[in-house]
Amino acid sequence: LAAGIAAALSSSAMAADMTVGFSQIGSESGWRAAETSVTKQQAETRGINLKFADAQQKQENQIKAIRGFIAQGVDAILVAPVVATGWDDVLTEAKDAKIPVVLLDRGIDGPEDLYLTSVASDQVKEGAVAGGWLVETVKDKPCKVVELQGTVGSTPAINRKKGFEQAIAGHSNITIIRSQTGDFTRSKGKEVMEGFLKAENGGKDICAVYAHNDDMAVGAIQAIKDAGLKPGKDILVVSIDGVPDIFAAMVAGEANATVELTPNMAGPAFDALAAFKKDGTVPPKFIITESKLYTPADDPKGEYERRKGLGY
Numbered sequence: 001l002a003a004g005i006a007a008a009l010s011s012s013a014m015a016a017d018m019t020v021g022f023s024q025i026g027s028e029s030g031w032r033a034a035e036t037s038v039t040k041q042q043a044e045t046r047g048i049n050l051k052f053a054d055a056q057q058k059q060e061n062q063i064k065a066i067r068g069f070i071a072q073g074v075d076a077i078l079v080a081p082v083v084a085t086g087w088d089d090v091l092t093e094a095k096d097a098k099i100p101v102v103l104l105d106r107g108i109d110g111p112e113d114l115y116l117t118s119v120a121s122d123q124v125k126e127g128a129v130a131g132g133w134l135v136e137t138v139k140d141k142p143c144k145v146v147e148l149q150g151t152v153g154s155t156p157a158i159n160r161k162k163g164f165e166q167a168i169a170g171h172s173n174i175t176i177i178r179s180q181t182g183d184f185t186r187s188k189g190k191e192v193m194e195g196f197l198k199a200e201n202g203g204k205d206i207c208a209v210y211a212h213n214d215d216m217a218v219g220a221i222q223a224i225k226d227a228g229l230k231p232g233k234d235i236l237v238v239s240i241d242g243v244p245d246i247f248a249a250m251v252a253g254e255a256n257a258t259v260e261l262t263p264n265m266a267g268p269a270f271d272a273l274a275a276f277k278k279d280g281t282v283p284p285k286f287i288i289t290e291s292k293l294y295t296p297a298d299d300p301k302g303e304y305e306r307r308k309g310l311g312y
C-alpha cells in the first residue's frame with residue numbers, strides 16, 4: 001500500500017495544496033467539539049483544503065462520507081471511527097483508490113494496511129491512570145465504584161474499562177458495583193448516574209464515579225448534587241479528557257481527577273501526511289499522544305483559562 005500511495009502522492013495533485021476529507025463522529029462532547037475546531041485551525045494554518053463531514057454519531061454516515069471523499073478524489077482522508085468494527089470494505093475502497101487514511105483518536109478492528117497511521121492516545125493507559133489515582137487516593141478504605149462507559153463498541157470505551165480494571169486488580173477494597181454506557185454525553189451521563197444513585201441507597205453506598213469522559217462526569221456531578229450529596233467529597237469523581245468544564249468543577253471542589261486527552265490529533269496527522277507526500281516517508285503505525293493526570297493540585301483555574309484560550 002505504502003509504495004502505491006507514495007507514487008500517487010508524488011503526483012502534482014499533492015504538490016502544494018492538499019485536499020483532505022475529515023469524517024468526524026459528531027459533537028457528543030466538549031472534547032469532540034475541541035478536536036473539530038483544532039483540526040479546522042490546523043488545516044487553515046497549513047493551507048490545507050479541509051472537507052468536513054459530521055456523521056451525527058452514525059457509522060453509516062461516516063461510511064457514506066468516506067465514499068463521497070473517494071469519489072471526489074481527495075488527497076487523504078481523516079476518520080475518527082465511532083465504533084471499532086465494520087470498516088474493512090470502505091477502507092479497502094480508499095486503499096484501492098490509493099488515498100491514504102489516517103485514523104484519529106479511536107482505533108478499528110481491522111487489518112493495519114487499511115490505514116497509513118493512527119493518531120490516538122493509549123486508551124488502556126488512560127483507564128489505568130484513572131484507576132491508579134483512585135487506588136492511591138482511597139488506599140485501604142473500602143470503595144464501591146460506579147462506571148459510566150463511553151459509546152458501546154468504541155475503542156475508548158473498551159480500552160478505558162480494561163485499563164481501569166487492570167489498575168484496581170489486586171485491590172480487593174475497590175469494586176465496580178455498576179457499569180453502564182452514558183454514550184460519552186453529558187445528558188446520558190446524568191441520566192445513568194441518577195439510576196445508579198437510586199439503586200444504591202440514594203448514593204450513600206457509592207464511593208466514586210469513574211466516567212470514560214469528562215462530559216459524562218459533569219452530568220454525574222449534577223445528578224449527585226440533585227440527590228443532595230456533595231460530588232468530589234461524598235462521591236469522588238474521576239474521568240478522562242481535560243476539558244475546561246472539568247477544571248471548573250475542580251475549582252468548585254466537585255471533581256477530583258482527570259486524564260488529559262489532547263484535541264490536537266490533526267497536527268501529527270497532517271505532519272505525517274506531509275512527509276509521506278514529500279518523499280514517501282512512512283510514519284509509525286501508531287502515533288501515541290500523552291495521558292497526563294490532573295488533580296486540583298495542578299492549578300485548575302489556570303488550566304481552565306489556558307484551554308479556553310486555545311478555543312475549547
Ligand code: AHR
Nearest residue numbers: 029031105106156184213
Ligand atoms: O475518542 C475520544 C473520546 O470521544 C473522548 O474522550 C470523548 O469525549 C469523545 O466523545
